[in-house]
Amino acid sequence: MTTTNSHAFDHAPMANCPFMPVFGPPAIMFERGRGTELWDSDGTRYLDFLAGIAVVSLGHSHPVVADAVGAQLQRLLHVSNFFANPVATEAAVKVNELLLGATGHQGQIFFTNSGAESNECAIKLARKHGGRGRHTVVSALGSFHGRTLATLAATGQPAKHEPFAPMPDGFRHVAWGDLDAMRAAVDGTVAAVLIEPVLGEGGVHPATAGYLQGIREICDETGALMIVDEIQTGFARTGKWFGFEHAGVGPDVVTLAKAMGNGVPVGACWARVDVAAVFEPGDHGSTYSGTAIATAAVNAVIDEMQRIDAPAVAERQGRRIVDALRPVPGVVDVRGRGLMLGVELADGIDAKAICADLLGLGLIVNAVTPSTIRLVPPITVTDAEIDEAVAMIAASRAAHGGSE
Ligand SMILES: Cc1ncc(COP(=O)(O)O)c(C=O)c1O
Numbered sequence: 001m002t003t004t005n006s007h008a009f010d011h012a013p014m015a016n017c018p019f020m021p022v023f024g025p026p027a028i029m030f031e032r033g034r035g036t037e038l039w040d041s042d043g044t045r046y047l048d049f050l051a052g053i054a055v056v057s058l059g060h061s062h063p064v065v066a067d068a069v070g071a072q073l074q075r076l077l078h079v080s081n082f083f084a085n086p087v088a089t090e091a092a093v094k095v096n097e098l099l100l101g102a103t104g105h106q107g108q109i110f111f112t113n114s115g116a117e118s119n120e121c122a123i124k125l126a127r128k129h130g131g132r133g134r135h136t137v138v139s140a141l142g143s144f145h146g147r148t149l150a151t152l153a154a155t156g157q158p159a160k161h162e163p164f165a166p167m168p169d170g171f172r173h174v175a176w177g178d179l180d181a182m183r184a185a186v187d188g189t190v191a192a193v194l195i196e197p198v199l200g201e202g203g204v205h206p207a208t209a210g211y212l213q214g215i216r217e218i219c220d221e222t223g224a225l226m227i228v229d230e231i232q233t234g235f236a237r238t239g240k241w242f243g244f245e246h247a248g249v250g251p252d253v254v255t256l257a258k259a260m261g262n263g264v265p266v267g268a269c270w271a272r273v274d275v276a277a278v279f280e281p282g283d284h285g286s287t288y289s290g291t292a293i294a295t296a297a298v299n300a301v302i303d304e305m306q307r308i309d310a311p312a313v314a315e316r317q318g319r320r321i322v323d324a325l326r327p328v329p330g331v332v333d334v335r336g337r338g339l340m341l342g343v344e345l346a347d348g349i350d351a352k353a354i355c356a357d358l359l360g361l362g363l364i365v366n367a368v369t370p371s372t373i374r375l376v377p378p379i380t381v382t383d384a385e386i387d388e389a390v391a392m393i394a395a396s397r398a399a400h401g402g403s404e
Helices: 063-075 086-103 115-130 149-154 158-164 179-185 209-222 243-247 292-308 310-325 351-361 383-400
Strands: 030-034 037-040 045-048 107-112 136-140 171-174 190-195 225-229 253-256 267-272 331-337 340-345 366-369 372-375
Touching: 045 383, 063 292, 086 107, 086 253, 086 267, 086 292, 107 115, 115 149, 115 190, 115 225, 115 253, 115 267, 149 158, 149 171, 171 179, 179 209, 190 209, 209 225, 209 243, 292 310, 310 331, 310 340, 310 383, 351 366, 351 372, 351 383
Parallel strands: 136 171, 136 190, 190 225, 225 253
Antiparallel strands: 030 037, 037 045, 107 267, 253 267, 331 340, 340 372, 366 372
């Protein structure tokens, strides 16, 4: 294995790397983080406007989360689901309270370890709720719902399915934003519609309120469940606790992960009590569902986000970024909600090249399409950090030309 100080593994030859080659060669080895800042092993500082892909919403090494997890490590980590632990119970109550506020429905939680597992749980729940012959899940083209076989099948990106065919049966995709196509697709075999409130990996496209309201109506008319995938949007990122709140609709099932643990791997599938009631003991499970250690992080994240009013902060700082970036030559659009933003570049500017350039300047972002850069910084990002990042984007853009 070849490593250098600040750079990660040399993937050539790949066999020298200890990881499976499912990701591109990692560019940098990070050793330390605080807030929006990261330092590599040479001590070089970076601003992290990717936040571990919308995960560390309270910033790296947040002291409240670190203290809660550290204290829990000394007390109790894990007892299995044959027994309860007070930490997970408290977290379930807190998440239910947030979703009761957002949906108006009492619900129940299944804790998971990742976003894909949250969606797996939702898909199984929808299939059991639908009953025999009614197991299809409809989702949008361009969507992303995970990498397990079922969640990959739900992901509306056929190129990602191709190497793993045959895919599990019972998934259907329709054009994003097209309610007529959705209406036509939701027939008597459909158990659920699975939808992101902002298409994240698909280019940062917010759903209109009318689109989510229309899906709610279609689900009400047909009896299909409305599952909203809040894995990337959830926990204040879009300027509300959950992305669906922008549309004023209440889903039946909500899936969560990412920001919920601020980097500690944890997720959840939440469902209205009457929907969750179709599950019986033995229907679903996971050894690590609701460990005390993961849910200690969830409790700390919720407490801290409530203390700082994270949705309002995300809204305010998102507006600051949008206002600062819109006048930058070569930026043709800045779309999104709160601190989940897509920067659309003019024709001829390659988003990947800009991202590589920005990394060299010390700013971490990523390209979600050939012309779109995604910005999902920690919600705790400061005004000065925003100004610094915007200056770097403007400098990089100027160096790359393209139409104005
Ligand atoms: C909207 C959405 N759903 C599901 C997932 C899958 O989550 P995980 O990678 O934790 O399995 C992601 C991950 O990026 C996502 O953005």
